Amino acid sequence: MLETTDRDDLMDLPMRRLMIDITHTASHDYNTGIQRVARCLAREAVAYSNRNGIECFPVVHVDGKFVHVDRWCAARGYRRFNLDFQALTNRVLPHWVSTSTRLRLNNIGTRLRKLLYPRTIDRKIRKMIRSWQASLVPANPGPGDVILMPDSWWDLPEMFDAVSQAQQNGALVGAMVHDLIPVHYPEFFTDQVRKNFCRWIERVIHSVDFMIGDAKAIADDLRGYVHEKNGTLEDWQIRHVRLGCDLGDPQDTPEPNVPSDLAAMFANRDKAPYLMVATLEIRKNHHYLLDAFDRLWAEGKDVSLALVGQIGWKCDALIQRIANHPEADKRLHLLNNIDDATLSYIYERSKAFVLTSKSEGFGLPIVEAAHHGLHVFASDIPIFREVAGPQGQFFSLDDPGELCQQIAKFEATQGWRTPPSKQTLNEPWSVVFPKLVETVGEIARDIRQQRPHAAKTAA
Structure with a gap:
């Protein structure tokens, strides 16, 4: 336990550590936009930490606490398996297989997977495997720390307890929200996904210390939603950082x-x-x-x-x-x-x-x-x-x-x-991540300036 004077000294420092939560991504093999973003942020956090004074690293939520990502998860590219089994299955089918046959086989395969390996069994197996692994290293978020949560954790409500505990220990927690589509267009999703997301986002805007959008339009949408739902965040606590795009020549x-x-x-x-x-x-x-x-x-x-x-x-x-x-x-x-x-x-x-x-x-x-x-x-x-x-x-x-x-x-x-006039609208993640660190650091500084006494007593 830190002495009171040590806590006060830490609170006067710039952001001490930035933790990137990738709980959902690390336990699945999805490759949609959110998972690609989470993996890029995890990778860049490690690279940035090696070059700079602020310690940045990915974490996952296990048994009520945030822990460091182990080396096996990092070696797998921050996913459950080394192979993307969905892509592998698709590649088994020759290109000459007709579209109608391919679609029928895909539909049969999806139904079989859900029948033989439902999500409940998957979660139990993953929990059992974790219990066999070597002891996990707690991240112990506290004063001077910031946890950024860019992952799709709306079906993991148990994480809110860990978020609350981190805040009570003096850390700041921010959610990176990529869109509010399930709120605006519920007809696009299954009832369960819609309900999970809507419950999650309403709780998020009353729980986290700040939010980051991945574009100006998203940040504007988030501000409007917070106003509509009487959330606790001020406009300045909602900012945006444009996503990176690692594409070589x-x-x-x-x-x-x-x-x-x-x-x-x-x-x-x-x-x-x-x-x-x-x-x-x-x-x-x-x-x-x-x-x-x-x-x-x-x-x-x-x-x-x-x-x-x-x-x-x-x-x-x-x-x-x-x-x-x-x-x-x-x-x-x-x-x-x-x-x-x-x-x-x-x-x-x-x-x-x-x-x-x-x-x-x-x-x-x-x-x-x-x-x-x-x-x-x-x-x-x-x-x-x-x-x-x-x-x-x-x-x-x-x-x-x-x-x-x-x-x-x-x-x-x-x-x-006639080729279009090229404009460089997106930068590589190696350029974007330092901007994200800067933005998060500015928000953390502003929050602590706004409520210095509350932040110190919370620690």
Whole structure:
């Protein structure tokens, strides 16, 4: 236990330690946006700590307390297994397997997994494995420490007790919130996910010391929500840091072993497909995209479309539409067995990029597409205006005919032959993480200046 004078000295120092919680990500093998962000932050925390005076490191929540991530978890890339079994399963299927067959097999596999290995059994097994591991090292958050929680922990309500205990010990806790989509669009999610998220976010705004959004539009949305729900956070306690994007020079990307049929699909830029990269779920609005391309095909336009993304939730009607579409495997292609190297290959050779989401947290594929020199067509929502910048072409979601007209014009002018003016909108994580540390440090300083007596007595 620290003496009172030691506590007071620590409170006068800059942020002593920054802990990045990755509890959910470290125990799963998902590879959606939030998990990629959490893993990047964990990796950069270690690298930053090695170069600077502030100690930064990832933590996980185990048995009511925050503990250091062990070396085995770090070696696995901060995930449960070394292999992404979903991607591995998809790669087993040859590229010549038809879209309808691929979708049926994916659906059967998902049902079997849920039947034979439900979430309750998964949690019990993981808890048992943890009990066999070597003793975990407690992080002991206290005065001068900040815990940043960027992970998807809304189905882990038990973590609030650890958050409260850390605050009582003098630490500050902040949540990195990526979006409020389940609040604004509950119809996009299962009832359980929606309920869990809404309960979580209402509790978060009354529990944490600050919040970080990953874009200005998200921070603005969070402030509005806090006002609406009478949360305890002031506007200055809600800030944003734009996400990083680690993409090397496309010319430096190693040539992947691309199957001949896929290589043929992207061999000629004039005949290459338009590309959309997004999980198959109703929020991504694939139906709108298909409506627009159905009009183009009906008008005799010789255009094709490639959909890259894993199968998500509440998308049975979409899957049936793709599987039974007359252009399936002709001018409509579903590619859900693509690794990162092949995706980079596809970005390089696609005609243009389209993203039709109704709502989005950030829209990282837009950044990836622009990085590879593609023209971007995106739905006209605030976050896409911010992420794509002035070079993007935006369409209203009220009428698929608007996107149809934009693409028809793009075809008539052969717009893909003129590269867009490149703008560096995103920076690598090695540049972003120090900015995050600076922002969090400023918030911590301001909080302690606002309530110095309360912070010291809490310690």
